[in-house]
Amino acid sequence: xxxxxxNPRHLVRRRGQEARLRCSPxxxxxxxxxxxxxxxxxxxxxxxxxxxxIIDESGMPKERFSAEFPxxxxxxxxxxxxxxxxxxxxxxxxxxxxxGGGYGYTFGSGTRLTVV
Amino acid sequence: DAKTTxxxxxxxxxxRAANLxxxxxxxxxxxxxxxxxxxxxxxxQYIIHGLKNNETNEMxxxxxxxxxxxxxxxxxxxxxxxxxxxxCIVRVxxxxxxxxxxxxxxxxxx
Numbered sequence: 475x476x477x478x479x480x481n482p483r484h485l486v487r488r489r490g491q492e493a494r495l496r497c498s499p500x501x502x503x504x505x506x507x508x509x510x511x512x513x514x515x516x517x518x519x520x521x522x523x524x525x526x527x528i529i530d531e532s533g534m535p536k537e538r539f540s541a542e543f544p545x546x547x548x549x550x551x552x553x554x555x556x557x558x559x560x561x562x563x564x565x566x567x568x569x570x571x572x573x574g575g576g577y578g579y580t581f582g583s584g585t586r587l588t589v590v
Numbered sequence: 591d592a593k594t595t596x597x598x599x600x601x602x603x604x605x606r607a608a609n610l611x612x613x614x615x616x617x618x619x620x621x622x623x624x625x626x627x628x629x630x631x632x633x634x635q636y637i638i639h640g641l642k643n644n645e646t647n648e649m650x651x652x653x654x655x656x657x658x659x660x661x662x663x664x665x666x667x668x669x670x671x672x673x674x675x676x677x678c679i680v681r682v683x684x685x686x687x688x689x690x691x692x693x694x695x696x697x698x699x700x
Contacts, residue, residue, distance in 0.1 A: 519688070567634075
């Protein structure tokens with residue numbers, strides 16, 4: 475039973491390019507969450523998705539960032555026209571449908587994005 | 591914003607118990623307390639969670655005060671591999687997201 479799979483592990487992009495980060499949740503998990511961690515800082519919530527729906531995107535920057543979780547395939551976090559400030563570790567987590575708050579998340583190993 | 595406060599850092603000798611405190615004075619009745627840790631720059635790892643009662647699993651014990659305004663994570667026999675940042679999180683009722691604070695950096699020394 476594989477855990478949360480994120481790829482690529484490391485991604486280097488030049489300023490202005492697009493970055494696509496992929497996340498495959500654990501089997502049976504229908505909820506996906508994306509977090510960003512800047513160097514030497516804590517994890518910041520970005521977006522929460524269920525299949526084909528964005529539930530909460532309160533942590534997403536207003537421009538250049540988008541996320542999707544299609545019916546088939548992994549969840550994608552897309553960053554257009556990357557800038558140096560986007561350099562960070564991006565973590566994905568998944569969970570089964572919540573039944574009142576008692577379920578924990580499982581995190582992936584993250585994608586380290588470096589913008590040069 | 592995170593609803594918890596934790597000490598910035600703590601030290602613990604290898605083999606001793608590590609007791610990590612957390613204050614969550616504004617916790618609501620149906621909110622759970624979760625503990626995660628992040629070793630170096632890996633993805634956060636779930637440790638334990640609780641609502642009212644004390645909980646124990648193979649990794650740790652969670653002691654929640656009767657008024658639920660604070661809790662303590664106990665690693666009974668700390669090892670060098672337990673060196674990590676430990677996050678105490680209150681699960682926001684009605685949503686599924688976890689809000690991370692700054693955590694406690696635990697250093698286990700030989």
